[in-house]
Amino acid sequence: MRLTTEFFERNVLEVAPDLLGKYIARQHGGVVTLHRIVETEAYCGEEDLACHASKGRTPRTEVMYGRGGLVYVYLIYGMYHLLNFVTAGEGNPQAALIRGVEGAIGPGRVGKLLQLDKSFYAEDLVTSTRIWVEDKNEPAPQIQTGKRIGVDYAGSWKNKPWRFMAAAKNLQPLCGAL
């Protein structure tokens, strides 16, 4: 089933790890493809110097101030569209960066695989027919954390363990046999 507003309107530090093991659904010409999320990062409001919203409200960061469940896409290095899901409620600029799905490890590769562009800015994951998130009700994967990538400029915020990775495979069913 499709994830709804309630899932996204929580603190990004809960949403980002919860996204692991969920599936990004992407529709092209009537065909829907599912991509399992395996890596995310949390960006946590104006205080977080690594978060784009630390610059305040601008045309680019505006969507982060909106409702949870909106898409925040932006172009980086002139060639990669990075995908983020806005979390928390209105006025609280948080977002979860999708760093990796199965078949595309790395935020730039995710955007390329999903064929994203600026037209996805502020797309609504709750109602869109182009992109949304599916929960297959699978057991939560084992989660590993680490420091966020590429944010060395963010002072003490660079060391926050806000990068979340799912184990390559869910070994849960095997446990009973061991």
Place this chain on the structure above:
DNA sequence: CAGAAGATCGGG
């Protein structure tokens, strides 16, 4: 208005 740097990636 010019300049610099960026939540990256791939090739040499």
Place this chain on the structure above:
DNA sequence: CCGATCTTCTGC
């Protein structure tokens, strides 16, 4: 290690 490629923000 560097180039690609362009948007966004900053400073003068």
